[in-house]
Amino acid sequence: ATMPPLLSAIANAGRHGVLVKSAVVMERLGQVDAVALDKTGTLTEGTPRVTDIRPLAGSGLNEGELLTLAAAAEHPSEHPLARAVVDAARERGLDLPATDDFDSKPGVGVSASVDGRAIAVGAPARLLERSSDAHSVLAAITARELEDSGRTAVLVTVDGTPVGLFAIADRLRIDATATVACLASLTGTAPMLLTGDNARAATRLADEVGIDDVRAELLPQHKVEAVKELEHAGRRVMVVGDGVNDAPALAAAHTGVAMGRAGSDLALETADAVIVRDELRTVPAVIALSRRARRLVV
């Protein structure tokens, strides 16, 4: 028997490196008329590196001590920024102390206790929310300075007091700009960028790939709200993301697509399709495959 068009499209998508989970999904991919892309791990490669280590004056910590505390707290996390911090500590041969009470908050950061001290590592804007003491002011200025160069600033606090920051940089995927342009012509609108990262880093990267609509410093539920807003306006939204923080938006979208290589288990399970080959350009390719199959079906 000849294979039904949607099934051969699934097989074809597989050859392009995209796992499409059902015939219904294969069909829906071609209906998409708006795309929302995550930043870290989606438009970027997702293998960020620590470029600066800045203990704050008065913290009593040197670079190695700051990195040791942060890496110990980040060790259990699967977030790309956590891996960057742990790798930086490993490259310097630092021994990581044992931790207790690990916790992580998507879009915010991690916390753990080391020798009875509470360590938090995460987004400066979230961790500094309500403080105006000298340490916090100094930390906010340093964060801003690091972010102005388009990098992600990560803050470390001990018992709630800021002790230092890292700057972390990630490379744009080589096919990011071409994929954005291709998605714009397929759907009739340029994709939008949804990120938990700071607005300065997000805007810089968006300018580079040709995206105007940037929503930054979003918590997971804010990504969902952005998707729902578009769907209420009658759009069929595809979300492409990799993180635990993207999972609610992947579920809320008309079609959710997860980046497979560095993607979190939750994102892979929630998504309707998974990019296995780790090339962003496969996203417009499967939209085109779906449209072709749909023409054959009707």
Ligand code: ADP
């Ligand atoms: P994105 O939406 O760009 O993929 P996330 O929502 O995963 O980013 O993260 C948003 C921000 O939260 C990060 O830029 C970082 O500041 C902070 N963050 C989240 N998880 C961690 C972590 N494990 N370590 C440090 N910072 C974190």
Ligand code: MG
């Ligand atoms: Mg991400």
